Amino acid sequence: MNRAFAAGLALLGVAGVGVVLGLLLVAPSGSPPTASATPAPSTRPTVPSAPDEADTAAVAVLAGAIVDAIARHDSAAFGKLTCRPQTAEALAGLQRMWDAAGPVTVKLLAPPELRGESATAKVHVEAAGGVKDTPFPLHKENGRWCVPG
Numbered sequence: 001m002n003r004a005f006a007a008g009l010a011l012l013g014v015a016g017v018g019v020v021l022g023l024l025l026v027a028p029s030g031s032p033p034t035a036s037a038t039p040a041p042s043t044r045p046t047v048p049s050a051p052d053e054a055d056t057a058a059v060a061v062l063a064g065a066i067v068d069a070i071a072r073h074d075s076a077a078f079g080k081l082t083c084r085p086q087t088a089e090a091l092a093g094l095q096r097m098w099d100a101a102g103p104v105t106v107k108l109l110a111p112p113e114l115r116g117e118s119a120t121a122k123v124h125v126e127a128a129g130g131v132k133d134t135p136f137p138l139h140k141e142n143g144r145w146c147v148p149g
Contacts, residue, residue: 051114058145059112059138063121068137070125071106073098081145101127103145109133119145124128 062081069078075095079086098104109122117140125132139148 002042012103055145056114059119062138062145063108063112063123063136067094067108067123068108070098070123071104074102075102081147083144083148084142090109103127105123112138113130118122 007035064082066078069075069081073095073100075091078094079091105126107124112119112121119138121136121138123134123136125134137148138145140146
């Protein structure tokens with residue numbers, strides 16, 4: 001009988017372990033969420049927030065300064081609008097190019113497009129040699145809007 005009793009206990013132990021393992025594998029992990037749990041993120045598309053007014057104004061001022069520098073053929077003024085200091089050679093090359101172009105008419109095609117810390121100013125230039133529309137990339141670095149390069 002001791003043998004039968006030991007065999008029964010072994011079978012009961014195996015069955016108990018099987019039930020416990022089965023419950024652990026099937027049961028959800030962790031505790032159920034409480035009512036104050038963070039709701040699941042919305043699947044609706046988010047609408048981008050409006051650009052900051054200060055950034056919008058700063059980008060408009062920078063775009064205007066680009067137009068003014070081109071219209072006046074002022075490479076030194078343009079050099080101050082760049083994110084990184086320009087070499088004297090680079091500014092002299094720009095000045096030669098602008099001087100060779102002769103009189104120009106310059107304007108913004110539309111208000112600059114602002115996207116976070118990047119923007120684009122579309123500049124329209126008319127000269128004796130033709131017409132050119134140039135999208136100027138603008139970038140915010142260290143709190144200052146500038147022309148990369």
